[in-house]
Amino acid sequence: MKKLLNTLYVATEGASLRKDGENVVVEVEGVERGRVPLHMLGGIVTFGPLFVSPPLIGACAARGLTLTLLDRSGRFEARIEGPVAGNVLLRRAQYRVAEAPVEIVKSIVLGKLGNQRAVLMRALRDHAETMPNAAAAALSTAADRIARIMRRVEFATLELEVLRGAEGEAAQLYFAVFDHLIRVPEPEMRFRGRSRRPPLDAVNALLSFVYTLLTHDCRSALESVGLDPAVGFLHRDRPGRPSLALDLMEELRPVFADRLALSLINRRQLGPSDFEARDGGAVWLSDAGRKIVLTAWQERKKDERRHDFVGEAAPLGLVPFLQAQLLSRHLRGDLDGYPPWFWK
Template sequence: MKKLLNTLYVTTEGAALRKDGENLVAEVDGEERARVPFHMLGSVVAFGPVLVSPALIGACAANGISIVLLDRVGRFQARIEGPVAGNVLLRRAQYAASEAPDDIVRGFVMAKIANQRSVLQRHLRDYGPGEGEEGGDAVSAACERLARILRRLAAGLGGLDLLRGAEGEAAQVYFSVFDRLVRSPDPEIRFRGRSRRPPLDPVNAVLSFLYTLLTHDCRSAAESVGLDPAVGFLHRDRPGRPSLALDLMEELRPVLADRLTLSLLNRRQLRARDFEVRDGGSVLPGSQDGRRTVLTAWQERKREERLHPFLEEKAPLGLVPYLQAQFLSRHLRGDLDAYPPWFWK
C-alpha cells in the first residue's frame, strides 16, 4: 500500500478497507497496515481482490473520494463515487486541448525518445561498444542521432506534424539497432524490424505481448482519474482505439516493455522452444511456461521502485501510468502549468 498524490493505492491481495471514525483503515490478515484521514484522501485505487466495507463506500461518497476497482493485472472494472462535480469539466478540457495539443504531445514524444536513448545507453554501459563496425559502433551512433532529435524538439519549433515526424524518425533509429541489444544464444531469436499484426519473430512477439499489457494499464489509469481513454493527443482518434491510453504508454514503452523483453531474452528466461510459429508466419509466446514467465516478470517489474523526477519520491513502476494520468488531469484542469513527462533515471 502506498499513498501518492492524495491517492491510496492498495496492491495487496486480500486486504480489507474499512471506516473507523473519520479515517480509512487498511488491514491485511486482521493487522492494521495503514490509517489515512478522509480529509487527506482524493481517491482509492484497489488492485485485485480487496474487500471494501459498505460503511467506507458511503463515507467516501459523502466526502467526494472516488474508489476505483481494477483486476489483478490492472484492467479497469468499476469506479464508485458520489455526485460527480468535476469529471464533465475535466473531459471538456480534454476535448478542447485535443484540438491544439502541441505542448502535451511534445512532452510525450521527448520523454519517449529520451527513454529510448537511455535503453541504448544502458546496453553500452553493460556490454560496451561493438568492434569492427564501419563508421564506429551503430548503437553509439543511434544514441547521438536521438540526442540530435531531442535538441531539435527542445527548441520548441514546429507543430503537431513535426512532432509526429520526429517520433517516427526516432523509432526508426531506435529499432534499427535493437537487434544488437539481443544476446540470446538461439539463432531463431533475432529482431528483424518492428512487426505488429502479426509479430513475425520472437522478439516482436514479446514486445507486442507486453505492449498489450501496458495499454490495459494506461487505459485503466485514464479511466481511474475520469479522463476519456478514447480521445488522445498524439494518436489520432479512431473508433475503438484507446488513443489516450496509447499516448500515455509512449513514454513508458522503452522502460517497462522494451527493457523487460531484453532482460527475458538475454538472461535466457525465454528460449526458442517457448515460441510458436503459426500459419502465415506469425510468432506467439506459445508454451504455457513461456507465457507464465512473461506475466510473472511483468508483475515483478511493476513492483520495482524508481525515483519519480517530478514528485522527487520513489514509486513502483506499476503506479507510474496512474501518476502520469493524474498529472495530465491536473494540467488540463489548470492546476499544473505543463504536463510533466516521466524520464527514466
C-alpha cells in the first residue's frame, strides 16, 4: 500500500518558505513557525502572497513534489513541478479512450450518484427524527429519484451526452435539498443554490474551497500513476483545465468535500464570523476560517474506510491514488472496466 504523505498548506500571508538541509522551514516575520522533512511531504500548497526560495523550488522539483500557488481565496494561480513522469504508452491509451469514453463515464457517474444518495440517506438515518417532516420528505424523494437515475444509467445503452445529462439532473436534485442537511439556525449559513465564480454565500465559499483541495489531491494522484490530468472523459477538454482530475473528483466529492463542509457547519467549527463579504456580493473564507478547514481536511484524510475492490481498509487520503491506479490498470487492459469508489 502506498504511504499516505502529508500536504503542507501555508495560509499565512507574508510567510517565507526556504530549504534547510532536508527540511522545509516556514518563517513569519523572520521567526520560524514550522519545519517539515521533505521526505514526509507529497506536495506544498500556498495561499496568497508569500516567498518561496529558489533552492526549495529546485529541491521540490528534484523530488517530484508539486508546489501549487493559490490566491488567498483558494483560486488556482500556478503550479510548479519537475519533469513529467509516466509511461507514454499509458498516455496514448488514455488519449485513444478519450475519443469514446462512454463506459468510463458511466462508472464515474454511477459512483457520484451513489455517493450523493448515500449522503442523503445517512442524513435521514441519523437526523430524521429531529428535522421537520417536510425536510425529511424532500430528502427521501431526492434520494429515490437519484436511485432511479442510477438504474437508468446502469442498465441502458447510453450516449455520452445522455450520461452528462443524467449527472446534471442528479446534481440539481442533490443541491435542491442540500440546505436541509444544514442543522444550524443562523441565516448567514443557509444554502441558496450552487454559485461558483464567485461564491455568493458562506456555504458556497466553503464548498468551493474544499473542492479546490480535492482537485489538487486528485491531480497529484493521476500524475503519480503517469496519467495526463488535462485529458478527461466526463469533462470536456479546455485549455488550462485539469479535466481528468475533475472527473476523478466527481465520485469523491459528496463524501470527501460535502460531508466535511456539513460537519464543520453543523458542529459549529465554522460560523458567520469565519467568512468575509467582498465587493460584488462575493463571499470568501477568512484567514482563520481557512486554517480551520485545512486542519479538518488533513484529519479527514486519516480516516479509514474499506475499499471494496481492493479488499482492504485504506485512509481516505489514499483513495484518489487508488482510483487513479485502477483507472490506469483499466486503460492498460488489465481490468475489464473502471470500478468506481462507493462510500458505505
